[in-house]
Amino acid sequence: xxxxxxxxxxxxxxxxxxxxxxxxxxxxxxxxxxxxxxxxxxxxxxxxxxxxxxxxxxxxxxxxxxxxxxxxxxxxxxxxxxxxxxxxxxxxxxxxxxxxxxxxxxxxxxxxxxxxxxxxxxxxxxxxxxxxxxxxxxxxxxxxxxxxxxxxxxxxxxxxxxxxxxxxxxxxxxxxxxxxxxxxxxxxxxxxxxxxxxxxxxxxxxxxxxxxxxxxxxxxx
Amino acid sequence: xxxxxxxxxxxxxxxxxxxxxxxxxxxxxxxxxxxxxxxxxxxxxxxxxxxxxxxxxxxxxxxxxxxxxxxxxxxxxxxxxxxxxxxxxxxxxxxxxxxxxxxxxxxxxxxxxxxxxxxxxxxxxxxxxxxxxxxxxxxxxxxxxxxxxxxxxxxxxxxxxxxxxxxxxxxxxxxxxxxxxxxxxxxxxxxxxxxxxxxxxxxxxxxxxxxxxxxxxxx
Numbered sequence: 001x002x003x004x005x006x007x008x009x010x011x012x013x014x015x016x017x018x019x020x021x022x023x024x025x026x027x028x029x030x031x032x033x034x035x036x037x038x039x040x041x042x043x044x045x046x047x048x049x050x051x052x053x054x055x056x057x058x059x060x061x062x063x064x065x066x067x068x069x070x071x072x073x074x075x076x077x078x079x080x081x082x083x084x085x086x087x088x089x090x091x092x093x094x095x096x097x098x099x100x101x102x103x104x105x106x107x108x109x110x111x112x113x114x115x116x117x118x119x120x121x122x123x124x125x126x127x128x129x130x131x132x133x134x135x136x137x138x139x140x141x142x143x144x145x146x147x148x149x150x151x152x153x154x155x156x157x158x159x160x161x162x163x164x165x166x167x168x169x170x171x172x173x174x175x176x177x178x179x180x181x182x183x184x185x186x187x188x189x190x191x192x193x194x195x196x197x198x199x200x201x202x203x204x205x206x207x208x209x210x211x212x213x214x215x216x217x218x219x220x221x
Numbered sequence: 222x223x224x225x226x227x228x229x230x231x232x233x234x235x236x237x238x239x240x241x242x243x244x245x246x247x248x249x250x251x252x253x254x255x256x257x258x259x260x261x262x263x264x265x266x267x268x269x270x271x272x273x274x275x276x277x278x279x280x281x282x283x284x285x286x287x288x289x290x291x292x293x294x295x296x297x298x299x300x301x302x303x304x305x306x307x308x309x310x311x312x313x314x315x316x317x318x319x320x321x322x323x324x325x326x327x328x329x330x331x332x333x334x335x336x337x338x339x340x341x342x343x344x345x346x347x348x349x350x351x352x353x354x355x356x357x358x359x360x361x362x363x364x365x366x367x368x369x370x371x372x373x374x375x376x377x378x379x380x381x382x383x384x385x386x387x388x389x390x391x392x393x394x395x396x397x398x399x400x401x402x403x404x405x406x407x408x409x410x411x412x413x414x415x416x417x418x419x420x421x422x423x424x425x426x427x428x429x430x431x432x433x434x435x436x437x438x439x440x
Contacts, residue, residue: 117309119305119307119309120309120311120312122267122272122296122303122305122309123303123305123309123310123311124311124322125271125272125296125297126270126271126272126296126297126299126301126302126303126373127322127323127372127373127376128297128298128300128323128326128376129297129323130297132328133326133327133328136328136329137322137328137329137330138311141313141330142312142313
């Protein structure tokens, strides 16, 4: 088997891993806020945060280009002040994968936090714990399995990300060509054996992730 | 010992609203607020503990103002022991960890083998040493209540707030736990404020008695 498949797999794992790490923090924070706080525009915010799940990845890719592209409002600032360019880089692929997979963590985290009995948090408060301590000692441990199941799904989703990644990061072999993009390129180029290998690897990884997610959601509640 | 309480709060859910307008002062060592469910007793107790922010009014304990239009002392610093109706024990922690919970500061829970003079003393006092390693769901109703009481008392609270302490118990056990609570209160001499809909509790613990109906104290 040619080494390019392994390079694509390594890149995919790196991109999906970084995106999942980011989503763990962002999705958990957003899920907690929406589960516990009441404020105007809460439903609108929830809808906006879920949007990446239903929008076509190409539309998300387009939005990302508008924001972080060289002439985008954030991208131009990054380029001019810090010299950072995200387009056609693996970091750009991480941002695309993060955006696409975000709702999976957010939804799971929100549901998991909503399942935590607020009375337990109150019990911790009257025992003298500050809000951060209540979060880390009561809310998070109780919600953790649910969050982790969402995180694994988000990892699988990030691993398979194609459309937004292609638009933002392109398809540079060894640099931004992830597994799913490599499959597309291989099929386009008529390299059936390469495509077969890539598809097999992707499938095995995704099945493993789904099995783990299933075990977690069934684990002690 | 005195509670000086004036609470105004409007709560709305599902299009219906409920107005709490409570005013009372008590200097009794044991005060019972008695009334039917839905009278606003739990809201009152939560506001006193700092778990519910009133819209207006004033809450003072021993002349220390806890709330006066804005929160002066947050729940974390009020140092009240609170016994929740369903006890609100932490389900993933064993009895020992539950009792030690408030003694440990920081972002980590006490370890499974956590010890300490105060924890051991309360484990013995409530005959929980045998079940110290078990989780709340493995306990009997009485043991659960004792664990919750120990968890509240180990922090040496200034007063004990009890929310329907015997409602979750079956009738036979209820009588026994009443005896236990009375013996405990006689022994440790701590001010107590209890809310209940059970006339038996009122008769037993109501040194000062307040009746509550439709969100207000009635004479």
